[in-house]
Amino acid sequence: MNKDVKVIKVKNLCKKFGDFTANNNLSFEVSKGEIFGFLGANGAGKTTAIKILCGLSYPTSGEISVAGFDVYKQREQLKRNIGYMSQKFSLYEDLTVFENIRFYGGIYGLSKEVIHRKADDLLKKLDLQHARNKRISSLPLGWKQKLAFSVAIFHDPEIVFLDEPTGGVDPVTRRQFWDLIYEASREGITIFVTTHYMDEAEYCDRVSIMVDGKIEALDTPAKLKEDFNAVDMDQVFLALARTATNVE
Amino acid sequence: MNRFIGFLKKEFYHIFRDKRSMLILFGMPIVQIMLFGYVINTDLKDVKMAVLDHSKDEYTAEIINKITSSGYFQLSNNLKSIEQADVIFRKGDVKLILVFEPDFGKKLVKNSKANVQILTDASDPNTANLEVSYLQGILQNYNVEINQDKQLPSSIQANSRMYFNANLESVFMFIPGIMATILMLVSAMMTSISIAREKELGTMEILLVSPLNPLQIILGKVTPYLALSFINALVIVGMGYFVFGVPVLGSFTLLMAESVLFIFLALSIGIFISTVAKSQQVAMMLSMFVLMLPTIILSGFIFPIRNMPVPLQVISYIIPPKYFIVILKNIMLKGVGLEYVWKETLILLAMTFGFIGLSLKKFKIRLQ
Numbered sequence: 001m002n003k004d005v006k007v008i009k010v011k012n013l014c015k016k017f018g019d020f021t022a023n024n025n026l027s028f029e030v031s032k033g034e035i036f037g038f039l040g041a042n043g044a045g046k047t048t049a050i051k052i053l054c055g056l057s058y059p060t061s062g063e064i065s066v067a068g069f070d071v072y073k074q075r076e077q078l079k080r081n082i083g084y085m086s087q088k089f090s091l092y093e094d095l096t097v098f099e100n101i102r103f104y105g106g107i108y109g110l111s112k113e114v115i116h117r118k119a120d121d122l123l124k125k126l127d128l129q130h131a132r133n134k135r136i137s138s139l140p141l142g143w144k145q146k147l148a149f150s151v152a153i154f155h156d157p158e159i160v161f162l163d164e165p166t167g168g169v170d171p172v173t174r175r176q177f178w179d180l181i182y183e184a185s186r187e188g189i190t191i192f193v194t195t196h197y198m199d200e201a202e203y204c205d206r207v208s209i210m211v212d213g214k215i216e217a218l219d220t221p222a223k224l225k226e227d228f229n230a231v232d233m234d235q236v237f238l239a240l241a242r243t244a245t246n247v248e
Numbered sequence: 249m250n251r252f253i254g255f256l257k258k259e260f261y262h263i264f265r266d267k268r269s270m271l272i273l274f275g276m277p278i279v280q281i282m283l284f285g286y287v288i289n290t291d292l293k294d295v296k297m298a299v300l301d302h303s304k305d306e307y308t309a310e311i312i313n314k315i316t317s318s319g320y321f322q323l324s325n326n327l328k329s330i331e332q333a334d335v336i337f338r339k340g341d342v343k344l345i346l347v348f349e350p351d352f353g354k355k356l357v358k359n360s361k362a363n364v365q366i367l368t369d370a371s372d373p374n375t376a377n378l379e380v381s382y383l384q385g386i387l388q389n390y391n392v393e394i395n396q397d398k399q400l401p402s403s404i405q406a407n408s409r410m411y412f413n414a415n416l417e418s419v420f421m422f423i424p425g426i427m428a429t430i431l432m433l434v435s436a437m438m439t440s441i442s443i444a445r446e447k448e449l450g451t452m453e454i455l456l457v458s459p460l461n462p463l464q465i466i467l468g469k470v471t472p473y474l475a476l477s478f479i480n481a482l483v484i485v486g487m488g489y490f491v492f493g494v495p496v497l498g499s500f501t502l503l504m505a506e507s508v509l510f511i512f513l514a515l516s517i518g519i520f521i522s523t524v525a526k527s528q529q530v531a532m533m534l535s536m537f538v539l540m541l542p543t544i545i546l547s548g549f550i551f552p553i554r555n556m557p558v559p560l561q562v563i564s565y566i567i568p569p570k571y572f573i574v575i576l577k578n579i580m581l582k583g584v585g586l587e588y589v590w591k592e593t594l595i596l597l598a599m600t601f602g603f604i605g606l607s608l609k610k611f612k613i614r615l616q
Contacts, residue, residue, distance in 0.1 A: 054457045055457075056456055056457065076459060076461075079457060079458060079459045080459045082457070084453065084454060084457040085454075086450050086453050086454070087450075088449065088450025088453070090449075090450050090451055090453075090454045091451075092258070092262070092449075092451060093449075094261065094262055094265045094266065095258065095261055095262075099258070099261065102254065103254055103255075103257075103258045104454075104458075106250065106251055106254030106255070107251050107254060107255065107455070107458045107459070107460050108251075108458060108459060109250070109251055109459065161457075
């Protein structure tokens, strides 16, 4: 992690839908290579904030830059420099492993040669060479998950946004998945991750917890546990979430 | 551009690897044409016929004999005057009246040319049309027979006239009707389902987060269906022509241009549906009930709009295929040009822009 380089800068982010305030004056920064946990109960405003950071929706007010690009004016460049993976499965089941890689590489504008070279490296790394021309639908879930993550960072983004990436996956696979996240982080990719699993929150460098549209806590897991006098992140989370009024 | 081509490639993979899509795309048009075509082309048997013979000579007697012995027609009345025609048709038994002009035989020998008129009850236009062509066939054969030992060939001129439905409004209607149905189905339903599928799978989010802009995504989604629908239009017109003899009297280019316009309209409706529908099921249901049933029932494809109750007639005005069918019918069967169908063309254009506008508006609201 490089603390001097801030790849996400959010200052006074507000997002309103009519009378409802989904994001109330959020301010935070994320360093290059950091694994940043973005926590909060359903309805706390996480998804709204992620959509803004990914350039999918405009904030009502605030200064926000992602990978050095302004979310109001430089969406195109911003989008080129981020990756995204959601809880819903994001590879095409009816395409083969390689076709998926080629498609995603293609929409990020990578050349044919680059795609072929990187695809070979990737398949070797994941030990999936034999499955190159198999359809995604024939792979076990754990492999799909790893592949989906690898595809999300295939174009070497500055930041990858992971929206509950490990939903519905068994603990062993989750652990393996986090190994991939660590590796990406070591390579300098910033990880912005939301999760419902509090053990995963412990894996993050820093964690923010949102309640009712505001960030109520932001620090390293160790520091948070100390502040809230808690044994684990679960207790921290519950202590904060209990104060919530906007619950879906 | 490369990005876009990659996108198109992927869309074609989706289509070609999905058996259901392939069946709808290529199986259905052919099955529908065959079904409609052959259901309509039932064989004739013992059609009741009346004769008004102003000539009563050996030739007319021989012709009548030929016709009745063919097995297709049965002589039931001999009429005395043309005034009886209306009465006898209204009774409903007799479907066909054969009128020989005075001195038919003499004219045939002397002038080598004689006239016979075929009057048909065209309230069932498909059958009426078939009867006429059968009769003409028999007359033609007879003509060839009597010409065998003559130097100067003679000819029997058969003119047909339809009663009750002079313009033969629904003959061949099945080709324009099927064309409208299939294009609507392929373009609107398939695109809306394919966009809804991306939403359901969560891949739509990925696409939106990618540097592709929404316009590219939409274009990538609809272009394959535009191409496939166009091929379908060609197949339908081709099968109509080669298998069932449905003519294209007007300009083929205009016909195809109008088809492309209609495909665009259907695609824009499909996009609109997909902005509303969150899942493939909903997209399918919406397409079925909002598009398919009205297309088949209210567009004038099967049931004449004229005979519908007034409220349904009013609704039929907002059914896009209605206008497309009018255009097709005019170009294919009447052979007219754009000057006769510009109104309908404009309506289709307006509807296309209307739906694109609506979709854009919906899309923007969602992004806010």
